[in-house]
Amino acid sequence: MSDRSTPGSFYTRWAGVYDRIASDAPGVVRMRSTFLDLLSPSRGDVVVEMGCGTGANFPWLRDRVGREGTVVGVDLSEGVLERAHDRIRRHGWENVHVVRGDATRPPFVGESTAVPSESLGLGVGEVDVVLATFVVGMLPDPGGAVEAWAKLAGEGGRLGLCNLARSTTPLGRLGNPAFAALVRASSPPGGQGRTRCAAQLLDERVLAGHRTLHERCEGVVSRRAFGGFVRMSAGTIESDV
């Protein structure tokens, strides 16, 4: 993964800056807390976070599952995983782990992965909750990824997505051009996100991911926040894929 143009190397390079914004910016902190309220993991749950980045969600997840639960973060970028490791060490969490792998082909359900994956040691039916925050907008096939995550958690499991996309509220629409410029500037080089229509691509992927969640889950609760720029959905998986 030394190629400077891959999303993995992009996030590795910006891991420090990203971590400060993702973990400490007041609005982002409130948003994570609201999303975790929707998802509502329980004490003792086994939670897998896809594209966990630097582990900004870990404090909330660890708090919800307690000592008796397990949190596993999956990401393909070495740099962000190092920071996630540091966070785990600093807090002394013994039941929070990170694994390097391709979230679109979970090592526990797929045979091969795009990058060398470590094994999670978790199989279908052993995972209670799967979540991804700010990830499906980066994936070429978000619907396929969400299907794979639903399969991993299985019937009765919880699935949650939280994403940024252009706003559809009257007031939020005024901010869409600035948002689109930000999306373009912050997209990994070499990826489709650097195209002229980066925000449109993001919208389509986010929509596809959330649509699949709605199709696969019952009791879905959805929220819009930050003038409609943040979309959150969480539900209970209806039946095995």
Ligand SMILES: C[S@@+](CC[C@H](N)C(=O)[O-])C[C@H]1O[C@@H](n2cnc3c(N)ncnc32)[C@H](O)[C@@H]1O
């Ligand atoms: C915008 S960051 C979000 C990080 C974290 N979820 C958060 O809320 O702060 C997107 C993360 O997804 C990871 N990512 C992108 N595509 C991935 C894939 N196919 N498999 C695993 N991780 C992926 C990137 O390495 C990056 O760390």
